[in-house]
Amino acid sequence: MTKTTLAIAALAASLALTACGKSEPAAEHAAGAESGAAPKSSSAGLPTGRAEIGKQLATTKNAATGQACVDCHGADGNTPIDPSYPKLGGQYADYLAHALIAYRKGDRDNALMASQAQPLDDQQIADLAAYFASRPGQLSDLSGQY
Incomplete structure (x- = not known):
């Protein structure tokens, strides 16, 4: 060398x-x-997510839209009402958190999701991400092998 x-x-x-x-x-x-501060646990800089609370949030209707997460994505995040809606079950929590933060900030463009994410605080986003990440996944690559 x-x-x-x-x-x-x-x-x-x-x-x-x-x-x-x-x-x-x-x-x-x-x-x-x-100081009682929650430790940061994700690459999104969010506190530790609590899946049980996320489950409750996923079924709570948003005041602005009248919809809950499960209304469009299914109870476990794997049965969306439209094939163009993503399956959330088993997805990485950090990915879900980043997506919700982007919708909340307006960096990701979807009118319904922006309205859903707007009122969520960081803890709620972490909780929802933890819940859907804890669900069995049905995600696969384009070959359908994974």
């Missing part, structure tokens, strides 16, 4: 270690726990 190649490899390794090595200091973590 040339000196340049070795330097690039060393730099890449250093960057990888730095990126992977960033963690919350124990003192900060303990201070957060003592």
Whole structure:
């Protein structure tokens, strides 16, 4: 290997270690726990989701739309009323949370979903994501093998 190649490899390794090595200091973590703050648990920066509460939220009618999640996506998130609606059961919680946040912020465009997501706070989004992620999945790739 040339000196340049070795330097690039060393730099890449250093960057990888730095990126992977960033963690919350124990003192900060303990201070957060003592303050009663919920730990952040997802890549969306949300608190830990509670599937049982998410189940209740999934069946609660939205005041603006008159619809609940289960009205369109099915009780377990696997029986949407229209084939163009996504199956939510078994989907990754972080994916579901990111999608709901995007609908809430207006970064994802769907009038019904924007109205559904708008009143949700971060904890409710985490709870809904945890519930649908906990359901059996029927997701598959385009080949139908997975």
